[in-house]
Amino acid sequence: MIKELEILNQMQKCDDIITGKSILTKTLPQELNCLIQNLEESNKKLAQIENKLEENLKFQKLKELDIKSNKEKIEKYKNQLLMIKTNKEYKALNSEISHLETKNSEIDDEQIVLMEEESNIRLQLEADKKVQKDAEDELKANEEKLKKKIEEVEKEIAEIRNKRNLLAEGLPRQLIRRYAALIKNKGRKAVVFNENNACSGCGYQIRPQLVIEINEGKKILNCENCGRILVPKLIEK
Ligand SMILES: [Zn+2]
Incomplete structure (x- = not known):
């Protein structure tokens, strides 16, 4: 067989190896990206649930303040009751007191709902924390390995490409x-x-x-x- 055909055959063998390894240069970075994305998504989810908890606690605090301020008003009105002279004024103040008491009992109910919500949020938070930690661990465990593998494959491809190009020097342009x-x-x-x-x-x-x-x-x-x-x-x- 003439030399050119042998060379061409050897070059094709090089290119076959390059073709095989080129798949890895796509799939390995994809694998790494996937791990990075997983971590980003779990970070995002965790931040969302943390915000939700913060909001919930803020609402609970506001409701507590409402109850406290209503109680103070009730206290004040009750003291005023003692000094009131007309029946009309007495009735008006009493109705205001009972209105505030009703309101506080409504706020209490709302507080219970918020507290139930809080305990659900905390459960979700724990679950999301675990998912985030797992994603972080997985990336940590594989990032260096994958980067090294990518580097190795790229180096191997470069070497084989070099070998093929040297072979090509034996052929007419x-x-x-x-x-x-x-x-x-x-x-x-x-x-x-x-x-x-x-x-x-x-x-x-x-x-x-x-x-x-x-x-x-x-x-x-x-x-x-x-x-x-x-x-x-x-x-x-
Ligand atoms: Zn053919």
């Missing part, structure tokens, strides 16, 4: 360009072989005369359907 165009446009497969008299790239039946020529390995031959470079099967082994 035109052939390198043809190879590169096939890699780019034909699913990263430029060099294919004769597989039971069919192109291993596209499955197109190869003419018997062409099969003979391919097996001789003396010429750069192309599949008549997909245009890829055909080499004898034996060097694939």
Whole structure:
């Protein structure tokens, strides 16, 4: 077999490895991003529930203040009652007192609802804290590993690409360009072989005369359907 075909075959082997490893350069960063996003989402959820608790406690505090101020008023009115002279005034003040007492009892009911809500919020808060901690731990445990793996894969790809480019130096420029165009446009497969008299790239039946020529390995031959470079099967082994 001529040297060019051997070189092309070796280059394709390099590109096959690059193709395989290139998948990792996509999936590994995706994996890392996924962990980062998980943590961000759990942080966000935790902040939301913390806000909700803060709001709830603020409302409870306001209600307490309302009750306190109403009680003070009631106290004051009751003292005033003792000094009142007319029946009309007495009635008016008494009705004000009873109005404030009703109001306080309503606020009490609202407080109970808020306290129930608070205990539910605290349960959710604990659950969200755990989710956040898990997400944090998972990222911590994997971030460095994944970053290192990404670096390694990138380095390996660079090395193999370098090896392929060195191999390419043994080929005429035109052939390198043809190879590169096939890699780019034909699913990263430029060099294919004769597989039971069919192109291993596209499955197109190869003419018997062409099969003979391919097996001789003396010429750069192309599949008549997909245009890829055909080499004898034996060097694939
Ligand atoms: Zn083909």
